[in-house]
Amino acid sequence: MNYDLSVIIPTYNVERYILKTLSSISTQTFKGNIEIIVIDDCSTDGTVEIVKDFIKQNPQLEINFIQQEKNMRQGTARNLGVSVAKGKYVFFLDGDDFLDPTSFEKLFKKAEEFGCDFVICDWTYYYEEKGLVYVNNDEFMFKDLLIGKETELLYNAETYFTVNKLYNKEFLLKNNIKFGEGYIYEDFEFYIEVAQYANKVGVVQNPLYRVRVNEYSTTKTNTNSTLHVDSLLIAVENTLKKFNPRSEMAYYNVYKYLIKKTLTYLDRRAPKKYRKSTLRKVLELLNDKKKDYEVPKNVVPLYHFLFRRKYIQNTKVNLILFVWFLYKKGKLNAILNIAKKIKWKVFNSKIGKKVINKRRQSKINSFYQQPMKNKSILFLGFDYRYAGNSKYFFDYLKERKDLNIYFVTTDENVPKKYRITPRSMNFYEKLATSNIVIAESWVPLAFNKREGSTWIQLWHGTPFKKLFFDSHEFYISNFNKNHKRNKQRDISKWDYLLADSTSGAEKLELAFDFDRDSIMNYGYPRVQWLKDNVNNTELKNSIRKTLNIPENKKVLLYVPTWRDYNYKSKNLDLSYLLKVEDLEQKLGDEYVIIYKEHSMGSKSYKHNKNIIIPDDELETQSLILISDVIISDYSSIIFDGLAIDIPFYLYITDFEKYADARGVYEDMHEKLSDFYVNNEDELSFKLQNIEKQYPFGRYEEIKGIYSMNKNEKNAYILLENKINEILEK
Structure with missing residues (x-):
């Protein structure tokens, strides 16, 4: 039987975590066929028994359990997994990590939609005592696809993870991409090659992969032996042998990564007497591969000393000692940051502010020592x-x-x-x-x-x-x-x-x-207020009177939302806005248009007979309450109006640009697209014929999905009950 995807899980002494790892697969929302391949690398704890028991308890799952005859490390297990996998795609999951329930659904959809060599998702750390802690800020996560040489942006990653990716198995086999075998840090060379050979990489921004911070993992143990030193040197050497990038800048990024990881691993995982000699050997391996390569223009001189091999060649020993001294004193990145960004004047100013604010902060801290006030x-x-x-x-x-x-x-x-x-x-x-x-x-x-x-x-x-x-x-x-x-x-x-x-x-x-x-x-309480006042004629008349709206006029509420692509921009792009004056002329005297601009927008219209710009003090809910129809774009205000049966249209002229900047949910786009309008003529026609041509059937469907039923319990009361519950604890 062929599968949509194969999940490959190498295990070694993970009895504390393997059950959660396997359970995170069994609860996936993905509807396709999943094959689970568990390869145990001679565990000496209860891992094997737990896996076998899980298989018995979940006969509906396709699980292939393989036990290696001798301990051959994680890379060997993963390669074996790929060789026996029957899935179109393969996913590597460590035995102590776990997944968000939607992981495979999102990754598979992206891979199939764009024909990706592999798809990467974001990730987050998981601590037993703190829960999920998100730390990633890799710039390529801002994109939806990496195409061609763009895939080498992956070399800029803070951590070269191979586990948070869904790989097309054919892509791995065609390029003979494998993990290193018999040593740790075996994923260096695999990561380098997938970035090197890929032509299309999909990006899913959600942090679906949970990396458990595990003090018992292989990389955190055996720090008194030479295991980490020996493995690191083998991993760097094998990685450089396979490293043949498409761009010059890739050398700088990969060398930077290897040096940073070398410094970190030697500091935390190696006996002190091996540190200098190992760093020297790593730098020699980098020199032997390539000495001269492009260095970013905005890099400060210390980076030049560190990463330009021609300098290291002449003063190797002194430079190594100098780099090590910098690293031990202040972590290299911190020192470089100071050298690049902080002038003494600014530094002194910050110190001064700290001194000035010290007493204030001390006072604030003292509040946390006071008893909490009742209710x-x-x-x-x-x-x-x-x-x-x-x-x-x-x-x-x-x-x-x-x-x-x-x-x-x-x-x-x-x-x-x-x-x-x-x-x-x-x-x-x-x-x-x-x-x-x-x-x-x-x-x-x-x-x-x-x-x-x-x-x-x-x-x-x-x-x-x-x-x-x-x-x-x-x-x-x-x-x-x-x-x-x-x-x-x-x-x-x-x-x-x-x-x-x-x-x-x-x-x-x-x-x-x-x-x-x-x-x-x-x-929402604000929506509950609308429900409570939908038949409050006195209140509605009062609001209309405040806005000087004649009794015989219908009210059209126009509420555009803010655009991400205007963030921090000096020249705002407001071309997406409805031309309110044009629409007002086309509608004649039937409607009054209330134009409620977004709080982060630009004030661009003035009152006239049929166009009202309300004061900021007048709550949006009051405007919704008196509206006969709402015009918006990507705002959630339309869902507030659903609660009291107000029809809406979405004036959208920048869908592709907005999709590049932020995007909308695909399922909602599909259901709401019947209400899209992109010019004033069409909008005017629809408004003048709203009773005959409005898609009321689709409107009712949307209301059933995105709005609370009128007869459901009161939002105020439900929230108040939760407040009471919390206070009683």
């Missing part, structure tokens, strides 16, 4: 704004006399007794002593979480545009290499995450790599 809740607001889910849940909860509730904002619409000035000393005290902290967007990393406190993330919308790990977020990540790393640190502080529908919960789970059991699919 205290701190709302961080929507980026300190009194808006969105935060506003409506706060308004509902503040009626409780038994709670101590505070809202972080300068908005005077929040009564003074509840209002906390952002980043004030009062704020830091409340942050440190509150039982519950409620946010609605990203929380600054400087805000420390108190042990014993519970953080609830309300978020701010059902995503149509791809979110965080589901997107390469090219423009943001390219500007800030640590963007995703820092945001994941924020996510790791969240105890609960709010969703507005089952489909929304599924998207948030994958996008944030968040535990599904901790996602509260209760519905």
Whole structure:
């Protein structure tokens, strides 16, 4: 029987972890045929018994269990796995690592769609005590595909992992790509060759592969022997023999990697007396392969000394000692960073600021020593704004006399007794002593979480545009290499995450790599407010009066969203915007158009008879409530309108450009595309004939998927019950 993919798992003394590894395969959402090949390399613990028991307990799985007769290392096991694999694709999974349930579904789909030699997914570390910790910031993860010489961008990786990739088996066999055998660091040469021979590599931005930080692994043990030294030299020599890149810059990147890893491994895994001689041998191997090659122009002189072989050739011993001294003193990267970026004036300025802020920080730290206040809740607001889910849940909860509730904002619409000035000393005290902290967007990393406190993330919308790990977020990540790393640190502080529908919960789970059991699919407070007031004629009339909307006018609400490709741009590209004046002229006097620009957009229109630009203080929900139709693009506002049966159209003229910058979810694109419009004439025609030509059948289908049913329990009450549950613990 042929399989869609073969999962190859070498095992050696992994009794603590192998069950979770195997279970992460059995729970995959992938619907194709999977073959599991477990190759045990003479384990001396209970690994074999656990694997055999798993096979008995899961007869529905195709598992080929092979036991090697003698210990021949991981590379031999992996090569054997490839030789017996019957799958079109092969995936290497270490016996102590595990996978996200959607891994094979996403990787296989990408491989098949684009005919990739292999597909790479992002990865994250896993610690028993801390859980998932995301650290990767490899720049090639900002792309969707690497084509031709671009595949050698893989040489820029911080770590040369071979395990987070789905390989076309034919690609490996055709190029005779194999792991080194009989020694550790056997994956150096394999990684070099797959990057060297590949012509098309798919990229999945989600961190699907979990690398367990395991103190018992082969690379963390036997540090008093020469095992690591001997294996490293063999691995470097064999790698260089097979290294024949397509670009000159590849030499610099690979040499840099090999030197950095040599320094790290010698420092942590080798007896002291072997360190200098081993480093010297590695540098000699690099010299023998190639001395002169292209070096990036923006590299500081120390890099030239380190990586230009012609310098090493003349003053080899002195330079080795010099490099080792730098490394031991401050980790080479840190020293280079200082040499390149920090001038003494700036350095002194930073020191001065630290001295000035020392007392302030000491005071803040002291708040965390104070006892937590009973039944205290701190709302961080929507980026300190009194808006969105935060506003409506706060308004509902503040009626409780038994709670101590505070809202972080300068908005005077929040009564003074509840209002906390952002980043004030009062704020830091409340942050440190509150039982519950409620946010609605990203929380600054400087805000420390108190042990014993519970953080609830309300978020701010059902995503149509791809979110965080589901997107390469090219423009943001390219500007800030640590963007995703820092945001994941924020996510790791969240105890609960709010969703507005089952489909929304599924998207948030994958996008944030968040535990599904901790996602509260209760519905949004701001949407609950709409449901509660959909028949409130008095309130609607009051809002219309505030905006001077005549009684006989229909209301069209236009709410475009922000574009990633305008991030940090001095010259905003606003060509995607609907020409509101043109549409107003085409519609005549039937409609009033309310144009609610995005808070990060550019104010570009003024009032006229039928075009209203509302004040920022007027909540978007109030505008939705009085609308007869909503026009947006990639905004989640349309899902709020679904809850009270407001029809919508999506004015989209930049789909391909937006896809390159962020992208939208494919399943939602398929269902929502019936509502796409790309010019004012078509939009005007559809609006004037909305009762006859609107796709009401598709609308009802979408409402069933992306909106909470009107008869479901009240979002306020569900959230309040969760608050009570937390406070009672």
